[in-house]
Amino acid sequence: MSASQIPNLNSLRRGSGRGRFRGRGGSQAGDASHGSHGAKDRVVQGTDNDASVSRLSAVSLGYLQDVFARALTAPGMETRRLPIINRGTYVRTTAIDHLITRFLDAHPLQTQKQIISLGAGTDTRVFRLLSSSPRPNIIYHEIDFPVNTSAKIKYIRAAPLLQRVLGSHDDVVISPTNDAIHSSSYHLHPLDLRNLSTSPRLPGLDPTLPTLLISECCLIYLTPEEAGSVVRYFTEGLFPSTTPVGLILYEPIRPDDAFGRTMVANLATRGIQLQTLQEFASLEAQRRRLRELGFVGGQAAADVDFLWERWVPEMEKERVAGLEMLDEMEEWRLLARHYCVAWGWRDGEGGGVFEGWRGVEGQEE
Template sequence: MSSFRPPPLAARSPPVIHEGGISGDDAIRATNDDAAISRLAAVNQGYLSDPYAKHFVRRPQRRPPVINRALDTLIQQFLRSGDGSPKTKQIISLGAGSDTRWFLLKAQDLHPARYYEIDFPEITGRKAQIIKKNKEMTELLGEHLLTSGGTEIHSDNYHLVPGDLRNFSTEILPRIASLGFDKSLPTLFLSECVLIYISPHDSANLVQCAADSIESGVFVTYEQILPDDPFGVTMLQNLKMRGIELLGIRAHPSLQRQRDRYLTAGWDEAGAVDMNMFWEQILDGDERTRVSALELFDEVEEWRLLSGHYCVSWGIKIRKGADNGLKNVGLHDI
């Protein structure tokens, strides 16, 4: 039995669908619950530190943790770029679901000037109610407003906003502009297994609109790739049986196509790694040792297959005539 163990990530993953299935937007919404369960399992097993994750799961379950330290690495690089201060930057989390990243950053005084979370109103409403009932989280928020029938929260630097990502340019951008979005600030757009659930046309429009809406910034995406090898075919068949369709996987099926999605949409630089590359070549050796010691793991080959079908990609837009350190954001030369 091997002691090899991957680093965990709980991103939005396909939900468990009961007999009869669900489809469309309901299926996308359901992925949030599965992601929250996976993240809490990773916390309970010692892979992640997140005291807020437990508040978003009604019935904790043990789940194999999904891999992701890569996103945290990119976010920390972004927040430390340029003048080194997170307070001169902003983050837009697309399809944020039950993600607790802002609260973790705020607790460490590492939060950006503005942090926007976007998701369906059913999800933001549930999240808002959970936050309001938690003293520690409301204290981190400070003075804030609960609006729009309980589906929005607004504080000085945190905004929970309902919206449909398919209407990013017409609905979401005007809304966050009314909430202080500043195109002159370095901006990070974060998509964790989100864009792959909408059509290639809508996701391409979003990525290009994001580039057009800022002077400088980074777009980070975590999602599945390689749909046509034996493992990928089986993966898609299993998801289809559960009512889930990855609408965007064939538009960006490889690491190169993931890079191309940014370069063709107006981003200046781009990169991509799969989770095997991140674990073996990029993650700090001490962290690999720590994670490997948490529990025995005897499904190495299956995990490697799975990890090879998930990637993190990023695009960078650099302000013309100015170097604000964003060129150093990436997983290629750590």
């Protein structure tokens, strides 16, 4: 495979009418495509299409079980991704799911919990969680550009499958601008993350609940200063120090070797700039980042290659390997070593909400 053809897992970022829901409430966002950020923002917004197509490819081939993937992918966009991309989607999804499950399983009956997904796009995770049995006691928030939240609402309006998960229409409110949803368990917020600190407090957000923040290739598009400000808005500005808070990051790493330079160059041809990549270029840099952001209870990180080798059971590896031929093992390992999951937490006064993360194996460089 030539350098110009090397795929990259960054492409996996997730990637009207009134319908049956009432149209009330309001948007807090404003237009994200203004000023000097406009063109770059539109490129970032467009990466969600890559994510949904990659997710549907992995689901269609049997890597993942996700009955909501097709409903949240644009019609006519179904494309079979390369085997290494499908495997990358599988590892990324299952690794993050594993960390979320450990968070939710701590005191599952006694403690309501909160998840905030940054730059969620058409991610299906909220629907997968709310349709699981037993249904977790959670409030799930998603934040993204208004253009992306509007698109997600169009998908929801068109899919009774998605509507049933959200529950009774009496409990679900869609804003008149069709870019926000509010219900007892799910909130979709149309907001440029760079404007968090100057925006009204997000509806439905409870600063006292144990909370998990998720950024899957989201904060990477901000400057290091902006990315840090987004996290600190929650950990220092909104949540008191007594509230347990965790963060899961999925991001590219190691930009300075030959593969990393090619990866960055390929993304640049699409107008994609990964602004925090040099600052947090290694697993240790990601762990240090988490410590400096106040996640002092623990910090860990692992690249996708490590996650495949150490987190996926042997029988599951055999099942996945049997789905399609993967000849390019060298390219797979190169690609997988250039993306990572990092996770950190602070305990607060939550009685061991993140205790399940202490036994999760991280990777030392």
